[in-house]
Amino acid sequence: MGSYALTVPFSGTSLLDHKSIVQRAEELGYSEIWSSEVDGFDAFSPLVLAGCWSGSVRLGTAIVPAFTRGPATLAMSVAALCDVAPGRVSLGVGSSSNVIVERWNASSFEKPYQRTRDIVRFLREALQGDRVDRDYDTFSVSGFRLAKPPESQPEILVAALREQMLAMSSKEADGAILNWLSPDDVRFVRRYLNPDKKIVARVFVCPSRDIEAVRSGAKRLIAAYLNVPVYAEFHRWLGRGESLSSMWDNWTRGDRKQAVAQVPDDVVDELVVHGDPKTCKAKLDDYIEAGVDVAVAAFLPFGVSEPEALEALGQTFVA
Secondary structure, three states: OOEEEEEEOOOOOOHHHHHHHHHHHHHHOOOEEEEOOOOOOOOHHHHHHHHHHOOOOEEEEOOEEOOOOOHHHHHHHHHHHHHHOOOOEEEEEEOOOHHHHHHHOOOOOOOHHHHHHHHHHHHHHHOOOOOEEEEOOOOEEEEEOOOOOOOOOOEEEEEOOOHHHHHHHHHHOOEEEEEOOOHHHHHHHHOOOOOOOEEEEEEEEEOOOOHHHHHHHHHHHHHHHHOOHHHHHHHHHHOOHHHHHHHHHHHHOOOHHHHHHOOOHHHHHHHEEEOOHHHHHHHHHHHHHHOOOEEEEEEOOOOOOHHHHHHHHHHHHHO
């Protein structure tokens, strides 16, 4: 049986205002809280606070980029979160994208598969409290030891889109984190993972009956994300090349408005859960039936605020 989770932080909200959000989510039956890290807050700070404010929910990062922190700094951040919430931490790491790594963080987006694999291997050693002296393929660490390793080791999951990263998730990690896909896509992707590996999927959710408002907002979001090269290739692999070709062509020509207009309604409906709260709950259950262990709702504020969405969907858990 899968579980339902929540993505924080909410947009336009102070981190200190999240105390009531976290505690209400726990009351409603959200069993896990996951952070994101793009261009707002970092992944760890919201979870450290959530760990202080909650008693039982698991905490996870989806995701921490493998390139944007040094290995030792990343290990220390994980250890700090584990100290706040022992036994309740899932660390999601991934290569991220060339936009975030190169354009925003002044790092080279080179050998993303190897870098992510090396970070996972390093963390396995460092979080155990071992002294690390090793030359990895993409970096070297000499003489590092965590002063306070976690008493309970965190789960380590890898953000995976296609075969190679999914294979790494099976071989090196405890499972995979998926993003921007439908329940049918989950069934397709599941074939590339060992059956005993955990799947966490971020699912974009908007419990609103205003279909036009949802589709309009979602098309802008889809165009922005699915033109990032790694996501474009992911959706070609999933079989959406023909459906999204006009959107990609217009984006490449610089016509952003027309690119958004060319996102098909059926693609929106496949990738974004919307409708009344019961319909949204049923669609989340479709993800779980398809093989997702944790369905992480990321609320989209299209006609409904994120706190309102939290409450509306959560009420279906306790109904």
